Amino acid sequence: MLSLSKQPFTEQPGFKRTYQPNKLTLGLFYPIEAYQGEAPTMENHIEIAQQAEDAGFAALWIRDVPLRDPNFGDLGQIYDPFVYLGFLAAKTKNIALATGAIVLPIRNPLHLAKAATSIDQLSGGRLLLGLASGDRPVEFPAFGVDMNERGEIFREYFEVLRKFQKTSFETIEWSGGLLSRADMVPKPVTQEVPLLITGHSQQLLDWIATNGHGWVSYPRSPEQQKNIIQEYRSAVQRNCGTQFKPFSQSLYIDLSTQPDAPVQPIHLGYKMGRNELLKLLELLESIGVNHVILSLKYSQRAASEVIEELRKYIVPRFPSIMK
Template sequence: MVSVLDSTGFKQLFKENHLTVGVYFPIEAYKGSIPTMQHQVVLAQRAEALGFAALWFRDVPLYDPSFGDVGQIYDPWVYLGYIAAHTQRVALATGSIIFSQRHPLHLAKAAASVDQLSNGRLVMGIASGDRPVEFPAFGVDFESRGDRFRQTFFDFKQALASEFPVIRSPLTYLEAAGVLPKPVNGHIPLLVTGHSRQSPEWIAEHADGWLYYPRHPQMQSRMIQDWRDLTERFAPGVFKPYAQSLYVDLVDDPTLAPNPIHLGYRLGRDRLVDLLLHLQSIGVNHVGLNLKYGERPAAEVLDEIGQNVLPHIHSSVPTYESV
């Protein structure tokens, strides 16, 4: 029986009762909406060598000046293939592909292609989308995005599950044909981002994991406990990880206490160790760091985290805190 636990990317990214750390593209600090995208291959290879578990790819189809964020600029599937060719072991994770704006068969073809070309390293964060200007551009009703997300989810999985699936849905009519290639290990892990306009029960039953945002530690602890309770209810005995993003502005002073910034903290490396160990203690399985709001060069920050933070995380023995 095919299991998500067989996925190379999933095993690289997630370990039950442990924390791993990844980094988002663009791996740079920059002002405004548009990054330079300079030296990204070298930085990605450095992250892999330093022991980061994953490289994270955004999906921002259109430049909306009012939103102030275009991600790594490049189409995620093109960039995934490009970075896959320049790395060897690190997981390739999407945070997140907008399922409600693409056809399920196009998604299945692209995802399985990247998975094959990377030897099974793809892990997909998926979302319903949150930028209203994009939906009419693609001929999609913004208010329908939750229903489209759910239908795309099922059609995508069915298209990859067998050689010649029969799919008759509002989005897909497929018979007497199939999608090639298939995933390396028979399954591409799917992490639902936020709620994607679905109920917590639906996510716990159908997703392979949950990708969320930074929240106050007490609130986050309760959320994770609720997630564990739901997954045990809908998928008893199955490990379904909890992952989150975190913006970090790492300063020179290693002891500086955390000061809140947008979806993250300005802090020193010693306090980052403390923060990550705390997140591990409440059940977070992965943290994807975003360096956009930093004041120091990203290469310098990447090295400092890799050399002075990750060893503490990799060697820690988790002890779990109650809510």
């Protein structure tokens, strides 16, 4: 039986709102709009964030896309993730603010720690820090990083990031720097910002289970996802005992105006009516998914309209855990 042991990260308000054993909550991926091509409009997104918070969504998720890469074709929310998170922190009250995910190897870990703990403090402990090794080849030479070494760099930076948060005036040396006779401030609200690993980030599953506070993965068929989750839970149990480390996944949806519309596959998700969406989410909860991050990029309807329908018929079944 999984337990929510009293690790510092489990007491953080953003984590408590989003994660609990054997329960599923819902989040939204930015940009929260339907759009074609690589660039969203980013119009009315603060109002939509407030609508989502009022509706009971657990978290808002921000991506890290530092450069425009025409070959990749997706700019995310366009704005710098931490600048935008600061803006959202000032415009919302309780909803968790998450990154999905910061590309760790191309960032100075001290700068990253400073930005993350600042958002965590300014938001009252609402930051969930998703981290990844990166997959866009154009980014690595631009930031002076060897893409082939990103897995090793990820592990190193992950460890120093944790040390910056949890220690005070401790000498910390890494391949890119040395912290001595100085301290990184501010510190997190609960000693450590929850660190969620996205994908495999060039790491073995046992490493992910041991070092991460949770795992964010990708949409798969429920049968495949069940097997992945079972492997992950086994790895957590081997390395951390009964400690609860949640599993999250993304899901693109195109919500039909017809409640009983059947399921049709789309890229990384499905077009369907709300009744089929409810069945799918209940199935995902039953196989161990703790949080589903919905993306409306391929929606045929306005985001505010979809969120209102989800508020009435879907979110009450999967409410945020701590409002």
